[in-house]
Every structure is written in structure tokens, then in C-alpha cells.
Amino acid sequence: xxxxxxxxxxxxxxxxxxxxxxxxxxxxxxxxxxxxxxxxxxxxxxxxxxxxxxxxxxxxxxxxxxxxxxxxxxxxxxxxxxxxxxxxxxxxxxxxxxxxxxxxxxxxxxxxxxxxxxx
Numbered sequence: 816x817x818x819x820x821x822x823x824x825x826x827x828x829x830x831x832x833x834x835x836x837x838x839x840x841x842x843x844x845x846x847x848x849x850x851x852x853x854x855x856x857x858x859x860x861x862x863x864x865x866x867x868x869x870x871x872x873x874x875x876x877x878x879x880x881x882x883x884x885x886x887x888x889x890x891x892x893x894x895x896x897x898x899x900x901x902x903x904x905x906x907x908x909x910x911x912x913x914x915x916x917x918x919x920x921x922x923x924x925x926x927x928x929x930x931x932x933x934x
Contacts, residue, residue, distance in 0.1 A: 819837055819838070819925035822836045846913070848867045
């Protein structure tokens with residue numbers, strides 16, 4: 816079992832910034848990819864950004880140029896720097912990890928953290 820703990824959510828004005836953090840622990844799994852999803856009120860959960868170990872990041876079109884995802888593989892951590900926040904970015908943000916353990920493949924999720932950009 817991989818445990819993911821998110822932090823850094825909060826309420827900021829439009830145009831402001833938030834930095835989300837997620838740290839994984841508690842498993843022999845090797846984490847291959849970490850990323851962020853979000854779910855806004857009345858909307859389906861959507862992928863925001865992800866980054867594989869040692870690989871390049873990919874972003875949803877809606878956040879390109881504003882959000883930056885980064886990894887610290889030694890800490891099994893992933894971060895999401897969110898700049899120029901808009902009201903449409905308001906959502907619960909979930910950390911995700913894709914991990915393997917001797918051939919087993921699993922997805923793991925954090926509990927979510929609220930991020931709000933308000934005007």
C-alpha cells in the first residue's frame with residue numbers, strides 16, 4: 816500500500832499562486848509516475864499534469880503556461896506550482912501515483928486538497 820499525503824491547498828485571489836505538495840510513503844512499490852488530478856463542483860475529475868520518473872511533464876491544455884509539475888524521486892514527492900490562478904481552477908486536487916511491485920501495477924490516490932482561485 817502506498818500512502819499519499821497532499822498539502823498546500825488554500826484560497827487565493829485570482830492571479831495568485833499556490834504550491835501543492837504530495838509525498839508518498841509506506842510501500843515497497845516503485846513509483847513510476849506521479850501526477851495531479853482535480854475535480855471541480857459539478858464536473859468530472861480531470862487530469863491536470865503528470866510526470867514519470869526522470870521524464871518530461873505533460874499538462875492539460877487548460878493549465879499549460881500557468882502550472883508546473885515537478886518531482887523529487889528521492890523523496891517520492893511531487894509538486895504542483897499553480898500560478899495565475901483563475902476561478903475555473905477551483906477544485907479539489909488529488910495526488911496520484913502509478914507504481915509497480917515485482918510486476919504488480921497499481922494506482923494510488925491521496926485524499927485531496929482544496930485549491931481555490933477567486934475574484
